Amino acid sequence: MSCKAIFSSMAAKELQKSFDWYENRVQGLGSKLIDIIDNTIELILINPEGFLQKKEPFREASLKKFPYIIVYEHVKEKETVYLLHIFHTSRHPRIKYKRE
Numbered sequence: 001m002s003c004k005a006i007f008s009s010m011a012a013k014e015l016q017k018s019f020d021w022y023e024n025r026v027q028g029l030g031s032k033l034i035d036i037i038d039n040t041i042e043l044i045l046i047n048p049e050g051f052l053q054k055k056e057p058f059r060e061a062s063l064k065k066f067p068y069i070i071v072y073e074h075v076k077e078k079e080t081v082y083l084l085h086i087f088h089t090s091r092h093p094r095i096k097y098k099r100e
Contacts, residue, residue: 003045003080003081004045005041005044005045005080006080006081006083008082010084010085011083011084011085011086014086014088015034015037018030018033018086018088019031019034033063033068036063036064036065037063037070037086040061040070041081041083043061044059044061044070044072045081048072048081057073058073058084059071059072059073059074067089067090068086068088070083070085070086070087071083071084
């Protein structure tokens with residue numbers, strides 16, 4: 001069974017900021033980023049335990065073609081995936097597990 005996804009406000013802000021940055025560089029590139037993020041989230045929702053757990057309770061899914069990681073927490077009892085960050089890999093790794 002598939003889970004539902006809930007974006008943290010931080011993940012939503014990071015997603016918008018990333019989209020804007022790429023779209024301002026090359027028209028359509030921001031949309032390509034969103035497509036890849038959507039596809040990765042679909043994979044997470046199908047198999048939320050299938051991605052690397054680096055720091056409990058968080059898991060990480062890397063994007064293809066873009067330097068981002070989706071940091072999330074899977075809560076089995078609620079059949080929910082909480083998307084904590086859309087994290088650019090050039091940022092300091094300590095902040096990717098911080099909650100808002």
